[in-house]
Amino acid sequence: MTVATPPLQPLAPKDFASDQEVRWCPGCGDYAILKGVLKTLADLRVPRERTVFVSGIGCSSRFPYYVSSYGFHTIHGRAPTLATGVKLANPELDVWVITGDGDGLSIGGNHMLHVLRRNVNLQIILFNNEIYGLTKGQYSPTSRQGTRSPSTPAGSVDYPVSPGAFALGAGAHFIARAIDTAQPQLVGVLKRAHEHRGASFVEVFQNCVVFNDEVFADFTEKSVAAEAQLHVEHGKPLLFGKSKNRGLRMNTATLQLEVVTLGENGITERDIAVHDEKNRGLAAMLLALRPPQFPMALGVIYCDPAATYEEQVYSQIPAGASVAKAEIGKLLHQGHTWTVAG
Amino acid sequence: MTTTTPIASGREAREHVVIRFAGDSGDGMQLTGSQFTVETALAGNDLATFPDYPAEIRAPAGTTFGVSAFQIHFGATDIRTAGDEVDVLVAMNPAALSVNLSDLRVGGTIVADSGAFTDRNLDKAGYASNPLDDGSLAPYRLLKLDISKLTLDAVSRFELGQKEALRCRNMWALGLMLWMYDRDRQATIAWLNKKFAKRPELAEANTAALNAGHAFGETAEMSAIVGYRVAPAKTEPGEYRTVSGTEALAWGLLAGVKAAGLSKLFLGSYPITPASPLLHVLAGLKAQGVVTFQAEDEIAAIGAAIGASYAGALGVTSSSGPGVALKTEALGLAIATELPLIVVNSQRAGPSTGLPTKTEQSDLYQAVYGRNADAPLLVLAAATPGDCFPVGMEAVRLATRYMTPVIVLTDGYLANAAEPWLIPDADALPAFPVRFRTDPTGFHPFLRDPKTLARPWAVPGTPGLEHRIGGIERDYDSGHIDYDPDNHERMTKVRAAKIAGLANDIPLQEVSEGEPHGKLAVVGWGSTYGSILQAVRQAREDGLDVSHIHLRYLSPFPRNLGELLQDFERVLVPEMNNGQLVTMLRAQYLLPAQGLNKIQGKPFKVREILSAIRAALEEN
Numbered sequence A: 001m002t003v004a005t006p007p008l009q010p011l012a013p014k015d016f017a018s019d020q021e022v023r024w025c026p027g028c029g030d031y032a033i034l035k036g037v038l039k040t041l042a043d044l045r046v047p048r049e050r051t052v053f054v055s056g057i058g059c060s061s062r063f064p065y066y067v068s069s070y071g072f073h074t075i076h077g078r079a080p081t082l083a084t085g086v087k088l089a090n091p092e093l094d095v096w097v098i099t100g101d102g103d104g105l106s107i108g109g110n111h112m113l114h115v116l117r118r119n120v121n122l123q124i125i126l127f128n129n130e131i132y133g134l135t136k137g138q139y140s141p142t143s144r145q146g147t148r149s150p151s152t153p154a155g156s157v158d159y160p161v162s163p164g165a166f167a168l169g170a171g172a173h174f175i176a177r178a179i180d181t182a183q184p185q186l187v188g189v190l191k192r193a194h195e196h197r198g199a200s201f202v203e204v205f206q207n208c209v210v211f212n213d214e215v216f217a218d219f220t221e222k223s224v225a226a227e228a229q230l231h232v233e234h235g236k237p238l239l240f241g242k243s244k245n246r247g248l249r250m251n252t253a254t255l256q257l258e259v260v261t262l263g264e265n266g267i268t269e270r271d272i273a274v275h276d277e278k279n280r281g282l283a284a285m286l287l288a289l290r291p292p293q294f295p296m297a298l299g300v301i302y303c304d305p306a307a308t309y310e311e312q313v314y315s316q317i318p319a320g321a322s323v324a325k326a327e328i329g330k331l332l333h334q335g336h337t338w339t340v341a342g
Numbered sequence B: 001m002t003t004t005t006p007i008a009s010g011r012e013a014r015e016h017v018v019i020r021f022a023g024d025s026g027d028g029m030q031l032t033g034s035q036f037t038v039e040t041a042l043a044g045n046d047l048a049t050f051p052d053y054p055a056e057i058r059a060p061a062g063t064t065f066g067v068s069a070f071q072i073h074f075g076a077t078d079i080r081t082a083g084d085e086v087d088v089l090v091a092m093n094p095a096a097l098s099v100n101l102s103d104l105r106v107g108g109t110i111v112a113d114s115g116a117f118t119d120r121n122l123d124k125a126g127y128a129s130n131p132l133d134d135g136s137l138a139p140y141r142l143l144k145l146d147i148s149k150l151t152l153d154a155v156s157r158f159e160l161g162q163k164e165a166l167r168c169r170n171m172w173a174l175g176l177m178l179w180m181y182d183r184d185r186q187a188t189i190a191w192l193n194k195k196f197a198k199r200p201e202l203a204e205a206n207t208a209a210l211n212a213g214h215a216f217g218e219t220a221e222m223s224a225i226v227g228y229r230v231a232p233a234k235t236e237p238g239e240y241r242t243v244s245g246t247e248a249l250a251w252g253l254l255a256g257v258k259a260a261g262l263s264k265l266f267l268g269s270y271p272i273t274p275a276s277p278l279l280h281v282l283a284g285l286k287a288q289g290v291v292t293f294q295a296e297d298e299i300a301a302i303g304a305a306i307g308a309s310y311a312g313a314l315g316v317t318s319s320s321g322p323g324v325a326l327k328t329e330a331l332g333l334a335i336a337t338e339l340p341l342i343v344v345n346s347q348r349a350g351p352s353t354g355l356p357t358k359t360e361q362s363d364l365y366q367a368v369y370g371r372n373a374d375a376p377l378l379v380l381a382a383a384t385p386g387d388c389f390p391v392g393m394e395a396v397r398l399a400t401r402y403m404t405p406v407i408v409l410t411d412g413y414l415a416n417a418a419e420p421w422l423i424p425d426a427d428a429l430p431a432f433p434v435r436f437r438t439d440p441t442g443f444h445p446f447l448r449d450p451k452t453l454a455r456p457w458a459v460p461g462t463p464g465l466e467h468r469i470g471g472i473e474r475d476y477d478s479g480h481i482d483y484d485p486d487n488h489e490r491m492t493k494v495r496a497a498k499i500a501g502l503a504n505d506i507p508l509q510e511v512s513e514g515e516p517h518g519k520l521a522v523v524g525w526g527s528t529y530g531s532i533l534q535a536v537r538q539a540r541e542d543g544l545d546v547s548h549i550h551l552r553y554l555s556p557f558p559r560n561l562g563e564l565l566q567d568f569e570r571v572l573v574p575e576m577n578n579g580q581l582v583t584m585l586r587a588q589y590l591l592p593a594q595g596l597n598k599i600q601g602k603p604f605k606v607r608e609i610l611s612a613i614r615a616a617l618e619e620n
Helices: A029-044 A060-066 A079-089 A101-107 A109-120 A162-168 A181-193 A222-228 A280-288 A309-315 A326-331 B029-042 B095-104 B119-124 B148-160 B164-167 B171-179 B186-195 B200-219 B245-259 B276-283 B299-309 B321-338 B364-371 B390-400 B410-417 B485-505 B525-542 B561-566 B581-589 B604-619
Strands: A049-053 A070-073 A094-100 A122-129 A172-177 A199-205 A229-231 A246-251 A256-261 A296-303 A336-338 B016-024 B047-054 B067-075 B086-091 B104-113 B139-144 B238-244 B263-268 B290-294 B314-319 B341-347 B380-381 B405-410 B418-424 B468-470 B518-525 B545-553 B553-555 B568-575 B594-597
Touching: A029 A060, A029 A122, A029 A181, A029 A199, A049 A079, A060 A070, A060 A094, A060 B468, A079 A094, A079 A101, A079 A109, A079 A122, A079 A309, A079 B263, A079 B290, A079 B299, A079 B594, A094 A101, A101 A109, A101 A162, A109 A162, A109 A199, A109 B299, A122 A181, A122 B553, A162 A172, A162 A199, A172 A181, A181 A199, A181 A296, A222 A229, A256 A280, A280 A296, A296 B390, A326 B238, B016 B029, B016 B095, B016 B171, B016 B276, B029 B047, B029 B067, B029 B171, B029 B186, B029 B238, B029 B263, B029 B418, B047 B245, B067 B095, B067 B594, B086 B095, B086 B171, B095 B119, B104 B171, B104 B561, B139 B553, B148 B164, B148 B171, B164 B200, B186 B200, B238 B245, B245 B263, B245 B276, B245 B314, B245 B341, B245 B390, B245 B405, B245 B410, B245 B604, B263 B276, B263 B299, B276 B290, B276 B314, B276 B410, B290 B299, B290 B568, B299 B314, B299 B321, B299 B341, B314 B321, B314 B390, B321 B341, B321 B364, B321 B405, B321 B468, B341 B390, B341 B410, B364 B380, B364 B405, B364 B553, B380 B390, B390 B405, B390 B485, B405 B525, B410 B525, B518 B525, B518 B561, B518 B604, B525 B545, B525 B568, B525 B604, B545 B561, B561 B568, B561 B581, B568 B581, B568 B604, B581 B604, B594 B604
Parallel strands: A049 A070, A049 A094, A070 B468, A094 A122, A122 A199, A172 A199, A229 A296, B016 B086, B086 B104, B104 B139, B263 B290, B263 B314, B314 B341, B341 B405, B380 B405, B518 B545, B518 B568, B568 B594
Antiparallel strands: A172 A296, A246 A256, A336 B238, B016 B067, B047 B067, B047 B418, B238 B418, B380 B553
16 A cells, blocks of 8 residues: 655644634734744644643743644743753644743842753743833833833832843753744744753743833834844844944954944954854843844844753653663562562 | 570570661661561561651761661561660660660660770760769660671781771671571572672671671570571562562552653652652652653652653652652642542651651541642551552552542651561553543533543543643633633542542541440551551450551542541541641541541550550540
8 A cells, every 4th residue: 555645735834823712902002023933833843742832931932822732821930940941741743932021031030040040942932021021010020121110109229130131041951032023033033042052042032012001112112223223144244224334343452242333433344353153252242232232132142052951850861761661670689689478 | 575484596586676786877777677688578577667867968977866767676576666665776876875775675786886886976965974883774775886897807818998898787797687587698698799789898898797796696505696586477469579668669660650651750850868768769660651750840840750650751840848848739730620640648746857767647638638729639648568559450450441640658767667478469450551541522621521520631642632731720611721610620520529529439437456436546658557456466465445446548538437427426637747637637527536646757656656645545
């Protein structure tokens, strides 16, 4: 008997949408991220039955309900822990963790640290809107100082955490950034995150229209985007601006990046630093750049693969070990035993 | 020591004996006691042990709070407890004597290392004069030996440093005790060779000290050194081993997962006293399909275990009370999403840090009631170290059959204590295979089995069953998220009915000792089993109308428990807490049950329960 292999049907994003009504506020950046993820899944033709979305609590964490794969909406901050258990129980599963700035960096900060340092092979998308949405507008650990919110009527005083710098400090081997509505870049970054073996950390700047509208406008607004965004590409010079005439140069005296303009003071493209995804020091510098003095670095900022956690865990377990084959009798009789005659 | 009959061999016969080895926490008393236990088990005695050690790993040497002790009760008869009173106290320094003397019976033997009774150590232990010389130990048989010097002499040819040479003191003391009770040394020597495989000179020095202690007993002509003989116990025929509660539980869980036909046992755990040994034992079973994960905290440990169960392994997490408190929210998620999960609580004295190394049974309320919202689950308790094996298996059976978290209660005593164990026939163990859902027809994640009310276990990786679950309330008929008030009430009731209905799938409550009716029922749970059983047996020998009922299932209770207890005039509930099971029984069955509570971080003595039995019957 011969079995004809059916030709692969092209998959559309809708093939990965669940039958559930999406319940985010109209205009929420989450819609754009959902769209980007569904397109990524369709383009990559991932098998739905082997894909698992795991989330914590918050607006973003409703995400798994809207994807037609397996999904687990867990508890506040703990998605990385459940995802780690899923991967250790079955490393063949393709796991995405969906979290937010509060879920992933406040209540779940500890777990984010450890899932990154262990390098569990999964994708983490952190929706950063610098505010607590689901609890109605309190400031978050990524909110800038002075953020006025119901819990900080006179403005917040805490210094914010930078998600990318946190991830790098935690030992992440893949760090990328994207903007919710910038679809081609978002899909591109998500594909790279999926391709990377190990924990992939993707920060998405997500606009909360209700509680923190336009908080990222200083670099996402169309009118400023070209001058305020630096889309990094491995092996390419760090150039930006409408006519790609501005760039970052390494000042070897201060060991810092500085903005220069091509053609001014004899600056040529050869003076511009070239992006190297494997350069951790460069990644640290790129992640620290903030408008208006600097452009916001976007794209794959750091990617330096290492052995994954579950690979290493299973390297200590004999191949094919299974409880089904466990020799209970042998185990119970190990060590000192003695016989009482009947 | 009930009989004193000189016998032909020159050894006096004893029916049962309690020895306590006590010294500094760095003196190796736990190892000494464990080796004496192995040799005693191999000699065919029944036995029970009680390791008692401080929370500090190496408390300042010579202090009373740094004293570590290991008690063993062994005999020719059925031994159920570690013993009320100590017959022989081995005291390696003044602090060990001072802390433990009150438990030595009058006329009992003290073996003291006089070499450690220096002015400095006497001062640290609070002695104004040396008790070995001032006559204050007159009520006891005192065996004053310079074990330190005798050990140094025995190991001198190995040219160890003074410190390392003195570390062999415990083996000298062990050698003497092995001679006194006529036990072999072979298992200990084999153990030393294995332990010091990389430093054979230490293996040889320790063996030399062991042999020297043994030879000293044989040759010293001292009236206080008497050889004894404790005949083997008459026990059920078969192959035996010693087992700690931790080992039995680890093996029981593994046997349960195998019986369920699952390929993986996943343990997520965060180190905590006295629960960590379960993590250590399971971490050594990787070749059997066990995956262990030392998590960043207690929450991550249970989170990963839930994730593993979701993905088709059997998720287990293990901790003690304070750690279980941290797991509470995640436990609610496992209840809401109806996933199998086993939470082991090795209870310790609390609240908060409490007495981390001391045993208590004070987390029963936490296990049964300690969650937000109506969040029922199954609670089991093991009674003895060996009982941890069937309890482990039963926990897996019920967790997988009913898709529910199960809390297994042990305690510090059970986790560490050892007893001889008739090794079960692995081929005769029950099987209860799990069926993962694979058929997409009519599937939704909360479609219930009409009999068990359990939802299907649909594991990621199965084509056609893609679904979403989570902590938000789900619609009864579709499994989709749903905020409808009537549906929430219906789901709350079905979750409760599922756990309540489990009572039909567990054995009826039996009576451990005595009649199923009468004047007094002594009702216990957990590690008080041995003390209660022994007390009830003695009371019955004295003609008292009393029975012992011991509960393995604490929520739900066995379905006949109420009726059974109604057939007794009185109910006495001994617990190592301030009264928890007693109020549960009162609440559920409207019984005037009385509590007997000991909250000292130590197990009950038989006589404490016996006198409470007498008092309860006299009140009639």
